[in-house]
Amino acid sequence: MEFPERLINLDLVRRLVTDQFPHWAGLPVRPVARSGWDNRTFHLGEDMSVRLPSAQAYADQVEVEQRWLPVLARAVALPTPQPLALGEPNYGYPWKWSVYRWIPGEAASPGAIKSLVEFSCQLATFLISLQRIDTANGPRPGPRNFYRGGNLSIYDNQTRAAIAALNGRINASAAERAWRAASTTYWEQSPVWVHGDMALGNLLLTDGRLSGVIDFGQLAVGDPACDLAIAWTLLRGESRTVFRSVLGLDSATWHRGRAWALWKALILAAGMSKTDGAEGPHSLQVIDDVLNDYAGES
16 A cells, blocks of 8 residues: 655645644744655755655554664664654554654765775674674564565565576676575574665765764564675775675675675666666675676575
């Protein structure tokens, strides 16, 4: 079930806030520069944000963030969203929604990062701090978070279908070998916390340096490999080497991280997932990079 995007607008947010949180009723509501696919986000006053799921598939993520972000915030190495209130469905909008403390910064982009090597070190340090938090009673991978932190095999059929669809545009046999090699390995240690969506839009910069991490809707405890995909979607050369070195994870986990990047790039390039238009060509570049990296270690 999806809620029409045009109806998740300033008027709806104002009505929901006024009705449920009248002490904030007089604050201005403004759209944010980049709102994302899964949720629509709005400024509320100067130091808060309102975030509403855009479809049923993302609705269950709201209460996960409300429950766990305050716990994680005490231990992670960068600022994360602070839940201030949990909103209820109303005015035709069917799901729960959240009010957060606003985190200053701009969404990361390759051209805005001052030093990719420093950025990779900061990001690895953040992930280490996340992985060290006690996982007792933490949410497990499943449909709610699209199996981030779970076993790669859940996407085996989809990956193979994407490879077949792209045959002739990519090295299909190399893609099959890379996928097969990674998907037969498993995380054999205790589950750790994973963010689940380590993408540029969820990383904030201040003066070109990593200054915050947002969008924890796909949070889970499990295999950390899914959080490594950014090593191929963004990092290159020395920055990727530093990222891997600081994290200190075993080779099999690194291979699975590469497979997560491959899966995502394949389904984007094959038109099997939503894309903003620029991701399609970039996904072909990611596929080439993943396969070259795999060949270099084989």
